[in-house]
Amino acid sequence: MSFDPNASVSDDGIVFHMHFPDTTGTACVTGPALREFFGADADPGTWLDAYRANFRTIHAVAQQKEYATIERPVIVTPADLHASAQQ
Numbered sequence: 001m002s003f004d005p006n007a008s009v010s011d012d013g014i015v016f017h018m019h020f021p022d023t024t025g026t027a028c029v030t031g032p033a034l035r036e037f038f039g040a041d042a043d044p045g046t047w048l049d050a051y052r053a054n055f056r057t058i059h060a061v062a063q064q065k066e067y068a069t070i071e072r073p074v075i076v077t078p079a080d081l082h083a084s085a086q087q
Helices: 031-038 044-053 055-068 078-086
Strands: 013-019 024-030 074-076
Touching (some): 013 031, 013 044, 024 031, 024 055, 031 044, 031 078, 044 055, 055 074, 055 078
């Protein structure tokens, strides 16, 4: 597993491409999730660094969410990370 070198900053967070068990697809981790869990600040310039440093956790949560929802792209929020930490 590796981070998406083409991940990009959007208004909502970081948009990235990743492998899911049955396919590949687009996912997003929100700015609030990056700030609350991974030390990014309000400056979107810090979001990409936070994504790259923590992509394993972010991708794992995105895979779990992909199983549970038909929503596309998969969006990783603070609530998803809280739920993952409780497991």
